Amino acid sequence: MKKLCVVLVFMVMLLNQALCTNQIATNENTKSEFYQILGSSLSKLSTAQNEADLLSVVNEIKRLETMFPDEWLTTYYIAFLDLKASFSAPIEKQEVLLKEALLKIENLKQNKSANLSEVYTLEGYYYLAIIAQNPAQNGQIYYKEVISAYSKAIAYNGENPRPVLLLTLFKNRMAQFTGADQSSFCEDLKKIELMFSTFTPKTKLDPNWGEQQLKTAQQNCPSQE
Amino acid sequence: MKKTICLMGFLLLNLFLLNAQIKISGKVTDENKQALPGANVYIKGTVEGASTDTEGFFQFESTSNGEQVLVVSCLGYQTHEKKDLITNLKGLIIIMKQEELGLDEIVVTASTFSIGRSRTVEKMNALDVVLTGSSNGDIYGALQTLPGTQKVGEDGKLYVRGGETRESQTFIDGMHVLFPYTSTAQNTPVRSRFSPFLFKGINLSLGGYDSEYGQALSSILPMETKDAASSTKIGVNASPLSIGGGGTYAWKKASVSANVNYTNKSLYSKVFPDDYQWKKDYRSLAGEVQIRSQLGRNSVYKLYLGIDRTAFIRTITDDLNNTPTRNFDLARDNYYINSTFATRTKNNYHLFLGTAYSYASNKYKNTNLVGDAFTDHESELHAKAKIEKSISKFYKLRGGLEAYLKNHSQTYEDNLSAILMDNDLQRNLYAGYLDNQFKLKKYLYANASARVEYSELLNSWNLAPRLSLNYINNGFQASAIVGKYFQEQEDGVLFSKNDIGQQESCMHYILSGSYELNGTVLKVELYKKKYEGLGLLQNNAYSSLGYGKSKGIDAYLSGESSPLRLKYTLAYSYNDSKRLFKDYAVESVPLFSTKHNASLSLRYSIPALKAYAGLTYSYASGRPYNNPNKAGFINSKAPEYHSLDCNMTFLLSKNVILYSSVTNVLGRKNVYGYTYSNATNTEGIYNRKPIVNSRKQFYYVGIFISLKSDSAYDVSSF
Known part of the structure; x- marks a missing residue:
């Protein structure tokens, strides 16, 4: 009985050791680990209250x-x-x-x-944020940077719906000042809607946002069947 | 049985203990004991962590053991690390220090004016140049609304803090531009050869400038061209004086831009004649091409080529000296090539290599006598290599080498084809510099640098040191700068081949303070300059015995009044200069220096009309001049200078911009001095003629059309 106990103790010790190394192993860099953690963080975005x-x-x-x-x-x-x-x-x-x-x-x-197309989309979004800080002053200084960044993003990947959407929305906002023709705006948004539906991100966690903004912009468009 | 249960219990406890979660907790505050919510607290090397709540408290569990590092980071604060046994990391109080600006983020603004840029706006707006009332779309015109610049209205070039125009040098992307101004007829202000739309940065330094630059006794104007364009565009422009067009073709990583411009004043002179008689009115054809490419992720290569040809024939009748009427014929060719390569290595070394070549050929006929001819060829090859590295958060090292190889030849043939002048000058100058930038403590920065130059022509070495101390705290800056600057005497002096022996030099002492709050900037500077070694003509020979001094105050206030959509700039300069140089008989106020210079610039936007209005009022005290009818040398003062200039820009549509301007709206006859006859008249008095602008007022209207462009109001070819 004593021997059995000693053996049992040893086995438990070993088990503990194994469990410990298992703990250390979960801290090792694995791609699946990365996606799992990132995925869980990103999913919290939809439930964020403030x-x-x-x-x-x-x-x-x-x-x-x-x-x-x-x-x-x-x-x-x-x-x-x-x-x-x-x-x-x-x-x-x-x-x-x-x-x-x-x-x-x-x-x-x-x-x-x-993904350079997504990176330059983000750069355009950055300049948009700068303009938002002080639209009257910054708009006329940075508007070219916004358009230039989105154009580069489209050049890197013509099927990426995000820069196309953001560029269309930006030009629409600018048209209020420039008086440019915006009669094809809703048509363009419909085309972008198609782009979103046919776009497949490289991985599950690759950028796939923008449809919410598209829907908001389409609110003033006549609904089509 | 009891023993087994105990043993089992002990073993289970063991298991729990080894897999135990350890609670990490504490509070994070700033230096004023205020709670910092949203700070990121975690164990280094793991994802275990939490964010602080609204009271600054954090709490999370960790499965790590032993000694660990707890990292606390928060936007705007320096990251804090604490190394301890994990069991001790509870109930912590962590105080975060505010983030301090690194060496790469601070910009010393003493004696520097960056057009259109400020602490909050990082990007230059080329429209700031165009919309300045007095500029006429010209870079140097816009610079003259800044303090420290002196008005020399008949000339239009840059004169800074009591210095001659040749003491201010222009650089593009770090490379020297030997001929930055266009050629014009006498008493017609020059313009910049380069359009402001080429540049993303124009930074005028009024003194105490970086050791990277040299051979400029007073100031430097470094301009940076834009990065590679990312969209294709074409545009044209037209005015009663000129017609032009250009565009850019863009790829993913590179762009090619080109611009052509033809100017001819004959049509304009028929409606608005000037004081002159023209046989062949002023005309010029200019073209430029620029390739900008991104090589890899960290390298940029740019190549710029500019060519222009200017020609005119002016009928000159000199009624002061009664010389026979002659047709002064000018033809000038100008070439400029600028090639630069900049890269950043994996170890964060910034490397730069550049070459620039300037060439001008002038052919003048009937310059003094009918039948004479004057030819002038001047060229310069500039090569530069730079290296820069931030060694630590507190120290940045910069260094470089450069070479200037210059050639200048002139010949003058009189009306009998006798060669009266045949000058040839070759001068090579080599330089190296080392620049050390330090962060001494919070808000305090210092710079110690030196430049070494060797002039082959003068066979002289010189050492130019520079020291500066800067206090930078948010919008407030205070600086003290001391520096020595050298420049070879001008070619006119060096052609004599007299024994000059040393370069001209100038010591700068500058004290500067500036404060910026919510877009309003106030800047005051005191300076003192001491000149030595200036070229002096005595007993028909040149030496370097000339000297001079200049001291003064520059003040600047600029801001914006949002409800009124009004931008204003107020600049005032006081300068007290004296020199003994060139052909001066005694130490005097130099002819180009005026005691007081002031300008008020207003810019008003009218969204209802989609228009901008710019208004500039400039004032300068009377220019000194020499009246041979009186005793002494440079003994008189011309009347004061006043000018009210304005411009209006209309955004007619997304693709069309209309620009119009008028200089000297009030029509004042500004006199810059007098030219006197060579001999006295019958009453023993020298007659005189006032020096005035060839046109009292200049009216301009131009239309800029964008034929193809991705964005709106993009009328620049670059």
């Missing part, structure tokens, strides 16, 4: 970024969420958010695995 919740998701993704520095998706989402937050943030916060977003976008351009 700024604090959104910030908590960004912080989760930042922690993931330090563990997987070569992945571009974490850097991308940090920049994207920072830019989204800057539109409604108080002035003091806007500067630091935009500064970090710009830094992340510069890092993305250096990352060989990054």
Whole structure:
């Protein structure tokens, strides 16, 4: 009986050791691990109630970024969420958010695995955020940067619906000042709707946003069958 | 049985203990003990962490053990790390320090004016040049509304802080431009050869400038061209004086841009004649091409080529000296090539290589006498290599080498074909510099740098040191700069082949303070310049015994009044200069220097009309001049200068812009000085003629049409 107990103790010790190494093993870098954690963070976005919740998701993704520095998706989402937050943030916060977003976008351009079409879409979105800070002053200075960035994104991937949507929406807003012809606006939005439906992201977590903005813009368009 | 249960219990406890979750907790605040919500707290090397709540508290569980590093990061604050046993990481109080600007983020603005840029607006708007009331769309015209510049209205070139125009040098993408101004007839202001739309940055430095540049005693104007364009466009423009067009063809990573412009004043002179008589009115044909390409992710290559030809024949009747009427014939060819390559290595070294070549050939006929001829060929090859690296958060090192190889030859043949002048000058100058930038402590930065130059012609070495101390705290900056600058004497002096021995030099002492709040900028600067080694003509020979001094105050206020959609700029300069140089008999105020210079610029946007209005009022005290009818040298002062200039820009449609301007709306006859006859008249008095602009007022209207463009109001070819 005593011998059995001793053996049992040893086995439990060994089991504990194995369990411990298992714990360490879960901290090792594995691609599936990465997608699992990123996926769980991104899914929290839809249930986020306020700024604090959104910030908590960004912080989760930042922690993931330090563990997987070569992945571009974490850097991308940090920049994207920072830019989204800057539109409604108080002035003091806007500067630091935009500064970090710009830094992340510069890092993305250096990352060989990054999808350049999505990166330049993000750059256009960055300049849009700058314009939003002070539209009267910044609009006329940065509007060319916005259009230039979206155009580059489209050049890198003509099937990416995001830059096409954002460019169409931006030109529509500008038309209120320039008086350009916008009669084909709803038609263009319909074409973009088709682009979204036929677009397949490379991985489940690759950028796939924009349909919400499209639907909002289509509210004033006559519904077609 | 009891033993087994105990053993089992002990083993289970063991299991639980080893897989135990350890609670990490604490509070994060700033230096004022205010809670920091939204801070990111985590164990380094894991994803275990949490964000602080509205009270700054955080709490999470970790399965790590032993010694770990707890990282706390928050936007706007320096990241904080704490190394300790994981069991000790509870109930922590962490105080975060505010983030300080790194060396790469601070911009010292002492003695520097960047057109259209500010602390909050990073990008230059070329329209800032075009919409400045007095500029006429010209870069140098717009610069003259800044303090530190002195009005020399008949000339139109840049004169800075009591210095001659040759003491201010222009650079594009770091490379020297030998001929930045267009050629014009006498008393007609020049313009910049380059359109403001070429550039993303125009930064005028009024003194105490970087050791990267040299051979400019007063100031430098570095301009940076835009990055590669990303969309194709074509545009044309026309005015009563000119017609032109151009465009850009863009690929994913490169673009080619070209622009052609033909100017002919004959049509314009029929409606608005000037004071001159023309046999062949002023005309010029200019073309430029620029290739900008992104090579890989970290390298940029740019190539610029500009060519222009200017010609006119002016009938000159000199009634002061009663010389026979002659047809002054000018033909000038100008070429400029600028090629630069910039890259950033994996280790964050910034490397730069550039070459620039300037060439001008002038052919003048009937310059002084009917039948004479003057030819002038001047060229310069400039080569430069730079390296830059941020060594740490507190130290940045920059260095470089450059060479200037210049050639200048002139011949003058009189009306009997006798060669009265045959000058030939070859001068090579080599330089190297080292620039150290330090962050001494929070808000305090310093710079210690030096430049070494060797002039082959003068066979002289010189060392130009520069020191600066800067306090930068948000919108407030205070700086003290001391620097020595060298420049070879001008060609007119060097042609003499007299024994000059040393270069001209100038010591700059500058004290500057500026404050910016919500878009309003106030800047005040005090400066003192001491010149030595200036070219001096005495007893028919040149030496470097000339000297001079210049001191003064520059003040600047600019801002915006949002409800009125009004942008304003107020600039005032006081300058006190004295020199003994060139052919001056005694130490005097130089002819180009005026004591007071002031300008007020207003810019008003009218959205209802889709228009912008620009108004500039400029004032300068009277210019000194020499009246031979009185005793002394440079003994008189011309009347004061006043000018009210305005322009209006109309955005007629997405693709059409109409620009119109009038200079000297009030029609004042501004006199810049007097030319006197060579000999006295019958009463023993020298007659005189006032020096005025060839046109008292200049009316201009131009239309810019964009034929193809992705965006709106994009009328620049570049």
